Amino acid sequence: MSAMVPTGPSLARAYGTRASSLRLTRRGRLLLTLVLLIGMLALAVAWGPSVVATDGAGEPVPVRTVTVQPGQTLWDIAAASGLGGDLRAAVYEMQRLNGLDDAGLLQVGQQLAVPTG
Numbered sequence: 001m002s003a004m005v006p007t008g009p010s011l012a013r014a015y016g017t018r019a020s021s022l023r024l025t026r027r028g029r030l031l032l033t034l035v036l037l038i039g040m041l042a043l044a045v046a047w048g049p050s051v052v053a054t055d056g057a058g059e060p061v062p063v064r065t066v067t068v069q070p071g072q073t074l075w076d077i078a079a080a081s082g083l084g085g086d087l088r089a090a091v092y093e094m095q096r097l098n099g100l101d102d103a104g105l106l107q108v109g110q111q112l113a114v115p116t117g
Contacts, residue, residue, distance in 0.1 A: 063113040068106045
């Protein structure tokens, strides 16, 4: 008389385990993480902000030229220009028009384009 030995799914039931459990090695977990990160990066690039270049020129800004006097800052020039409104916006616009990185780096005698409108 021979005893029946359970095999396959019945063996898994006999020992209380699942027959088809997924087990990843350290390399498999690393690969899965990298694939998910690359996928998220691709989605961020696809749905992120974008810039569109055109063939046409932008709107010209009417400007006047001002010569920097000793002790003057962009804030002083913006306040004296009569632009009104938000001085921060006027200083930013003068920085943009003149290619200035910092509002404090002006030279005496420097010519600045100041918006008039």
